[in-house]
Amino acid sequence: MENQSTWSRLRWPIKALIIGIPLVGAIWFASEKGLLKDSGNTTTVSTTTPESGTTTSTGTESSGNPTSTTPESRSFAFQPPKPVNGVLKGVVEVGASGFNSFVVNMDKDRTYEVVSKDFGESLVYEGLATTDDIRSGLKKYLSKMFDRGVQNKNMHFVISSGAQKEPKTATIVSELKKMGYVVNQVTPEQEGKLALRSAQPMAYHDNSFVVDIGSGNTKVSWYEGTNLKAIELPGAKYFEKGTADATVAQQVKAAAASIPKDKREVCFIIGGVPYELAKETRQGEERYTVLQAADFYKSDKAKTKSGVVIYKALQEATGCDTFVFDWDANFTIGFLLGLPV
Numbered sequence: 016m017e018n019q020s021t022w023s024r025l026r027w028p029i030k031a032l033i034i035g036i037p038l039v040g041a042i043w044f045a046s047e048k049g050l051l052k053d054s055g056n057t058t059t060v061s062t063t064t065p066e067s068g069t070t071t072s073t074g075t076e077s078s079g080n081p082t083s084t085t086p087e088s089r090s091f092a093f094q095p096p097k098p099v100n101g102v103l104k105g106v107v108e109v110g111a112s113g114f115n116s117f118v119v120n121m122d123k124d125r126t127y128e129v130v131s132k133d134f135g136e137s138l139v140y141e142g143l144a145t146t147d148d149i150r151s152g153l154k155k156y157l158s159k160m161f162d163r164g165v166q167n168k169n170m171h172f173v174i175s176s177g178a179q180k181e182p183k184t185a186t187i188v189s190e191l192k193k194m195g196y197v198v199n200q201v202t203p204e205q206e207g208k209l210a211l212r213s214a215q216p217m218a219y220h221d222n223s224f225v226v227d228i229g230s231g232n233t234k235v236s237w238y239e240g241t242n243l244k245a246i247e248l249p250g251a252k253y254f255e256k257g258t259a260d261a262t263v264a265q266q267v268k269a270a271a272a273s274i275p276k277d278k279r280e281v282c283f284i285i286g287g288v289p290y291e292l293a294k295e296t297r298q299g300e301e302r303y304t305v306l307q308a309a310d311f312y313k314s315d316k317a318k319t320k321s322g323v324v325i326y327k328a329l330q331e332a333t334g335c336d337t338f339v340f341d342w343d344a345n346f347t348i349g350f351l352l353g354l355p356v
Contacts, residue, residue, distance in 0.1 A: 089305035089337075090298070090301070090303075090305065091303035091304075091305050091337075091339045093216060093218070093303065094302075095126075095128075095216060095302070096126050097126070097128055098120050098121055098122035098124075098126045098127055098128050099122050099124075099126070100122055100123075101120040101121050101122040101126075101127070101128070102120070102121060102122075102169065102356075103118060103119070103120055103130065103163065103164050103165045103166075103169065104118070104119055104121055104165065104169045104170075104171070104351050104354075105117070105118045105119075105157075105160040105165040105169060105170045105171065106119075106170075106171045106172070106173060106347040106348065106350060106351050107153070107156050107157075107170075107171070107172050107173070107347075108173055108175060108345065108346075108347040109172065109173070109174045109175065109178050109184065109187055109188075110175045110177060110178050110229065110230065110231075110287075111175060111177035111178045111180070111181055111229060111230035111231040111250070111252070112230045112287060113134075114152060114153070114156055115132070115133065115134050115345065115347070116132070116133045116156045116159070116160060117129060117131070117132050117133075117345060117347060117348055118130040118131045118132075118160050118163050118165055119348055119351060121351060121352070121356075122356075123356045125352045125356070127348065127351070127352065128343075129343040129348070130163060131159070131160075131163055132343070132345075133156065133159060134290075146186060146190055149186065149187055149190050150190050150194070153190070153191065153194070157170065170196070171197075171199065171347075171350065171351065171354075172191055172196050172197070172198050172199060173198075173199045173200075173201060173346075173347045173350050174187075174188065174198060174199065174200045174201070175201065175206060175229060175231065175346070176201055176202055176203040176205075176206045176229075176231065176232060176234075176247075177229045177230055177231020177232050177250055178231065179200060180231050181231075188200075199350065201346075201350070203232055203234055203245070203247035204234075204245045204246075204247065205245075206227065206234050206245075206346050207225070207227065207234030207235060207236035207245030207246070207247070207346075208236055208243045208245050208349070209346040209347070209349030209350050209353070210225050210227040210234055210236060210285060210344070210345075210346040210349055211225040211236040211237070211238075211243060211245070211349070212349035212352050212353065213285075213341075213344040213345060213346060213348040213349035213352065214227075214283040214284075214285050214341045214344035214349075215238075215283050219281055219283070220238045221238075221277070221278075222277060222278060222279075222280040222281060223237070223278060223280060223281040223282060223283060224236065224237035224274050224278045224279065224282055224283075224333075224335075225237065225282070225283045225284070225285075226282055226283075226284045226285070226286070226289075226329060226338075227284075227285050227286045227346055228250070228251055228284070228285075228286035228287070228288045228289055228322050228325055228326065229250050229251065229286050229287065230250050230251055230252045230287060230318065231250040231252065232247050232248065232249065232250040233247070233248040233249060233250055233251075233267075233286075233325055234246070234247060234248075234346075235248060235270070235271065235274065235329075237274055237275065237278045238278075239275065246270050246273065248266060248267050248270055248325065249263045249266060249267070249325070251286075251287065251288045251318045251319075251321045251322035251325065252318055252321065253321055254317050254318075254320075254321045260321070260324045263321070263324055263325065263328070264324055264325075264327070264328040265328075267325055267328035267329060267332065268328050268331065268332040271328070271329055271332035271333055272332060274333055279333045279334060279335045280335065280337070281335065281337045281339060282329070282333070282335045282337065282338045282339065283339050283341055283344070284306065284326075284338045284339065284340055284341075285340065285341055285344050285345065285346075286322075287318070287322070288318065288319055288321075288322025288323070288325075288326070289306065289322070289326070289338075289340045290340070291314075291316075291319050291322075292306055292307075292312055292319075292322075292323070292326070292340070293306060293340035293342070295307075295312070297342075301342075302341065302342055302343060303339050303340065303341055303342070304339070304340045304342070305337060305338070305339055305340075306326075306338040306339075306340055308330065308336075309323050309326045309327035309330055310327070326338070
């Protein structure tokens with residue numbers, strides 16, 4: 016009886032092993048031979064933009080992994096025209112966080128191409144630079160542009176609206192004037208319009224707006240008919256004033272409501288923080304990088320985090336899902352485009 020009882024207890028596990036082992040082997044074989052497919056679906060989205068190009072995105076959605084952190088691969092296919100018989104012009108931007116310089120080839124139709132660009136940090140705003148440091152730093156920028164063929168008469172300096180709020184900017188202006196240069200100072204509204212002139216292709220005047228997120232302020236601009244509109248918002252360094260993220264987000268959303276709905280299909284975005292975001296997903300040397308949604312970006316840098324707050328508020332307020340960073344646009348280039356040819 017004991018042996019029979021033992022067999023009763025063991026016979027079902029034994030039968031399960033006899034059936035299960037071949038079944039597991041069959042599943043393994045099918046998997047190795049590619050007979051079993053993943054249940055996920057690959058989705059490709061393509062949106063054609065007016066006359067000029069295409070914004071495409073390709074991503075993988077899997078019903079088994081709906082929260083994948085792999086970013087979409089998106090591109091902006093617009094190709095700007097090349098200048099014909101252009102002249103080299105140089106401009107140095109004195110911004111709220113340092114000096115930036117650009118050399119552009121510009122023709123009589125104001126078609127331009129960036130020949131060189133140099134983004135530099137300055138110690139001036141941290142209280143560590145002397146007038147000699149300022150002068151030597153400026154000369155360094157100038158020498159590079161002169162070496163590339165820019166004539167002295169075609170060299171220009173622009174003080175950003177954000178930099179004008181920094182007390183030590185006056186020292187920079189003074190040194191520039193001693194070196195014999197004219198210093199151009201712009202208002203936030205002018206800066207927003209200059210950013211649009213540089214960053215927005217003509218084919219997109221009717222369906223896009225432009226954002227320039229600077230350290231001292233953010234400029235938003237768009238066309239209404241033949242008129243340029245621009246508004247000023249907090250910059251990415253608002254945290255230095257103790258302003259809360261929620262307060263800034265609310266300000267941005269309220270102001271963004273004034274952007275006409277028909278201008279929200281595409282946003283061309285420039286500035287220091289968008290530059291940092293675009294670096295994360297840039298493909299080679301592409302001119303345009305489509306930014307990921309704001310929630311994608313994680314940073315320990317206070318300025319970048321604050322800039323993302325502004326970016327996210329703009330996304331939510333406008334409903335725009337195509338923010339295109341232009342690696343060759345800057346409001347100071349817009350200044351050059353406004354000069355007599």
